[in-house]
Amino acid sequence: MKRDCSGFDIAPWELRWCGLDLDALHRTESIFALSNGHIGLRGSFEEGEPVGKPGTYLNGFYEKREFPYAEGGYGYPGDGQTMVNVTDGKIIRLLVEDEPLDMRYGKAVEHERVLDFRSGTLRRTTVWTSPTGRNVRINSERLVSFTDRALAAIRYEVEPLDGDMDLVIQSDLLANEPVPTQAGDPRLAAVLDRPLVSDFSAARDFSAVLAHHTRRSGLRMAAGMHHELSVTETPRCDIHAEDDLARLTVAVDVAQGDKLCLTKYLAYGWSSRRSTPALRAQVDAALAAGLETGWDELLTRQRQYLDNFWEHADIEIDGDPELQQAVRFAMFHVLQAGARGETRAIPAKGLTGPGYDGHAFWDTETFVLPVLMYTNPIAAGDALRWRHATLDQARQRAHELGQPGAMFPWRSINGEEGSGYWPTGTAAVHVNADIADAVVRYLAATGDEQFETECGVELLVETARLWAGLGHFDAAGAFRIDRVTGPDEYSALADNNAYTNLMAQQNLHEAAEACVRRPEIARRLRVEDAEIAAWRDAAKRMALPYNSDLGVHEQSEGCTRHARWDFAATPPEKYPLLLNYHYFDLYRKQVVKQADLTLAMYLRPEMFTPEQKARNFEYYEALTVRDSSLSACPQSVLAAEVGHLGLAYAYFGEAALTDLHDLHRNVSNGLHIASLAGTWICCVGGFGGMRTSGGRLCFAPRLPGELDRLAFRIIWRDSRIAVEITRETATYRLLSGASLTLRHHGEPFELTAAPVTLAIPELPVKPAPALPEGRAPYDRRQARNSGTKP
Numbered sequence: 001m002k003r004d005c006s007g008f009d010i011a012p013w014e015l016r017w018c019g020l021d022l023d024a025l026h027r028t029e030s031i032f033a034l035s036n037g038h039i040g041l042r043g044s045f046e047e048g049e050p051v052g053k054p055g056t057y058l059n060g061f062y063e064k065r066e067f068p069y070a071e072g073g074y075g076y077p078g079d080g081q082t083m084v085n086v087t088d089g090k091i092i093r094l095l096v097e098d099e100p101l102d103m104r105y106g107k108a109v110e111h112e113r114v115l116d117f118r119s120g121t122l123r124r125t126t127v128w129t130s131p132t133g134r135n136v137r138i139n140s141e142r143l144v145s146f147t148d149r150a151l152a153a154i155r156y157e158v159e160p161l162d163g164d165m166d167l168v169i170q171s172d173l174l175a176n177e178p179v180p181t182q183a184g185d186p187r188l189a190a191v192l193d194r195p196l197v198s199d200f201s202a203a204r205d206f207s208a209v210l211a212h213h214t215r216r217s218g219l220r221m222a223a224g225m226h227h228e229l230s231v232t233e234t235p236r237c238d239i240h241a242e243d244d245l246a247r248l249t250v251a252v253d254v255a256q257g258d259k260l261c262l263t264k265y266l267a268y269g270w271s272s273r274r275s276t277p278a279l280r281a282q283v284d285a286a287l288a289a290g291l292e293t294g295w296d297e298l299l300t301r302q303r304q305y306l307d308n309f310w311e312h313a314d315i316e317i318d319g320d321p322e323l324q325q326a327v328r329f330a331m332f333h334v335l336q337a338g339a340r341g342e343t344r345a346i347p348a349k350g351l352t353g354p355g356y357d358g359h360a361f362w363d364t365e366t367f368v369l370p371v372l373m374y375t376n377p378i379a380a381g382d383a384l385r386w387r388h389a390t391l392d393q394a395r396q397r398a399h400e401l402g403q404p405g406a407m408f409p410w411r412s413i414n415g416e417e418g419s420g421y422w423p424t425g426t427a428a429v430h431v432n433a434d435i436a437d438a439v440v441r442y443l444a445a446t447g448d449e450q451f452e453t454e455c456g457v458e459l460l461v462e463t464a465r466l467w468a469g470l471g472h473f474d475a476a477g478a479f480r481i482d483r484v485t486g487p488d489e490y491s492a493l494a495d496n497n498a499y500t501n502l503m504a505q506q507n508l509h510e511a512a513e514a515c516v517r518r519p520e521i522a523r524r525l526r527v528e529d530a531e532i533a534a535w536r537d538a539a540k541r542m543a544l545p546y547n548s549d550l551g552v553h554e555q556s557e558g559c560t561r562h563a564r565w566d567f568a569a570t571p572p573e574k575y576p577l578l579l580n581y582h583y584f585d586l587y588r589k590q591v592v593k594q595a596d597l598t599l600a601m602y603l604r605p606e607m608f609t610p611e612q613k614a615r616n617f618e619y620y621e622a623l624t625v626r627d628s629s630l631s632a633c634p635q636s637v638l639a640a641e642v643g644h645l646g647l648a649y650a651y652f653g654e655a656a657l658t659d660l661h662d663l664h665r666n667v668s669n670g671l672h673i674a675s676l677a678g679t680w681i682c683c684v685g686g687f688g689g690m691r692t693s694g695g696r697l698c699f700a701p702r703l704p705g706e707l708d709r710l711a712f713r714i715i716w717r718d719s720r721i722a723v724e725i726t727r728e729t730a731t732y733r734l735l736s737g738a739s740l741t742l743r744h745h746g747e748p749f750e751l752t753a754a755p756v757t758l759a760i761p762e763l764p765v766k767p768a769p770a771l772p773e774g775r776a777p778y779d780r781r782q783a784r785n786s787g788t789k790p
């Protein structure tokens with residue numbers, strides 16, 4: 001088995017880690033996290049310890065905390081929200097002849113864990129020699145059910161290897177478990193001190209329930225567990241519950257050749273409205289349903305769900321097994337983040353860790369939904385419905401800031417602004433146009449009329465109203481949007497950020513179109529003809545800063561005149577710059593944290609000529625340091641478009657391995673879901689050249705020399721399409737649904753039942769653009785050769 005330099009074996013459909021490495025626990029817990037978008041379990045050991053960061057999360061379940069401003073100001077949000085580490089049901093402690101199984105002691109003779117992308121489970125095999133020399137084998141497998149949203153389950157099997165053994169198992173529900181504190185990085189979560197207050201606890205036979213509420217956010221939750229046991233001897237069992245702990249204890253003599261097998265079913269429910277008895281009833285019911293289904297059937301359903309997903313979403317890569325695995329790992333986690341959120345947000349870390357306090361950002365609309373809408377459109381629609389459900393808070397926020405329409409939060413769990421005042425946070429109003437962009441893309445991809453009438457038009461209208469209020473016409477007649485922050489967080493409060501303006505322009509235009517298409521909704525939203533005309537006018541005359549001396553668009557007005565960052569004088573250990581330099585310094589210089597204008601060229605491709613794209617790309621490449629994981633993907637896509645295929649491939653590798661190789665050294669706080677989604681975008685938008693401007697589905701495929709073949713599938717309206725790319729040709733197949741007109745490198749063609757194979761035009765070789773000193777893309781070969789474990 002080939003192993004990559006970060007410790008994982010390379011295999012197409014699974015991620016296997018062999019051997020025990022306690023220092024790697026933090027990061028493997030994120031990587032091995034299981035989730036269905038509603039419940040998230042970090043991949044910690046069943047024994048509870050040793051642990052990097054324990055973590056059990058329920059999407060949307062948070063506590064409020066006061067922002068500690070040194071000096072407040074009007075409109076500064078008073079409270080933030082932090083995702084709560086809820087009652088931990090993963091814990092199954094084992095005592096072998098009185099000796100607690102703790103991997104820090106004794107010896108792990110064998111130890112491996114496997115995340116299986118097709119079964120949707122995390123499996124573990126451990127052969128452990130206790131400090132007193134007894135040997136046991138532990139096999140465990142766990143899942144968070146995609147089909148039964150409130151359920152998770154663990155099968156835990158213990159086998160004595162050297163004679164009869166006294167075994168004791170303690171299976172817990174544990175609330176308010178201690179979470180290690182960390183400091184020094186603003187991207188970490190606030191640690192809440194014992195956030196759960198007990199409301200109720202009960203235990204009987206093999207089941208227990210604990211119910212709690214939060215002090216300030218007023219949310220209630222319940223967690224329940226039920227067990228099935230299989231062992232030859234009759235075990236002695238006891239169950240009890242107190243405020244923060246419920247425990248089933250099983251003591252039994254197990255003969256060599258026999259096994260003790262425990263199946264633990266877990267159910268979770270939470271609500272801001274339902275009472276504790278109602279939540280208890282909900283978890284009781286979920287447990288009853290889980291038991292009725294049974295472990296084997298839960299596994300079968302999980303497998304079927306994933307078979308169906310992969311049939312529509314798989315990407316095949318020939319020529320690079322490491323990236324093949326990374327792409328499937330990425331898609332598996334993107335699915336886990338969004339599958340069953342059901343009108344809840346998709347947080348930047350999914351439910352894999354506490355980073356960014358569990359908040360959702362623009363990452364969802366700009367990176368994650370554009371993947372889900374072509375692979376699992378229902379999940380994409382649900383996430384947009386969450387945004388719609390928070391419209392009232394967004395309207396209120398706009399009102400508070402003296403603006404019309406709606407102003408969505410930079411970061412949030414519950415729809416309220418969760419960013420303390422921060423120039424690169426609350427001023428990053430582009431999130432509103434990003435939401436509108438996702439609405440437009442989603443409608444083009446799905447034709448979901450119900451969504452359009454119930455949510456889509458209203459989202460477009462209220463965000464367009466915001467832009468009409470935020471901008472103004474200058475003396476020369478241009479529509480300007482001043483003092484906002486674009487995607488690049490190393491510049492802030494800039495005038496006419498090109499990305500923001502272009503996305504706002506599309507937002508205004510699409511809102512006007514939607515009102516014409518749906519006059520009845522426009523009337524309900526009190527949109528007058530004059531308002532539509534004003535949106536069209538603003539869109540038409542939107543400012544787009546351009547430096548004609550340099551022949552490039554400006555990321556924001558005047559930015560090309562700023563001093564350039566001294567990259568040569570910045571040593572590698574000073575990255576990310578935000579942890580080592582004051583923003584005051586960063587904001588004043590030409591240094592780009594993450595793709596900004598480059599991203600605009602991907603999302604609004606029709607607004608730039610090929611020559612402009614090439615020049616702009618080159619200019620901003622020399623400034624972009626990729627201190628955000630949201631950067632490698634758009635840089636890869638644009639590199640592929642303008643003809644730097646080698647560079648595109650390198651950025652693709654970086655995006656794909658961001659978490660597996662812990663390139664940002666913070667995977668312990670959770671996965672970078674946008675970067676994982678970006679891996680798909682690199683393949684489909686980059687090497688597949690897929691664009692959907694004007695609602696037309698276009699491809700411009702091109703493979704880098706390192707790959708022999710790339711194949712992907714997408715869902716477009718009611719059709720399923722497969723695209724297979726080799727160096728010379730691309731073959732398009734209609735797998736099901738109506739025939740349709742596609743474009744291949746600009747040329748339209750009809751895709752009907754018969755596959756269509758078309759030649760890929762040759763690409764002139766271009767010199768690679770200069771990059772900031774020391775900021776070349778992740779060098780996989782060097783990492784492999786030096787065997788560096790991040």
Ligand code: BGC
Binds near residue numbers: 362
């Ligand atoms: C990026 C933002 C992103 C956030 C959450 C930051 O580092 O600069 O663009 O939304 O992380 O992923």
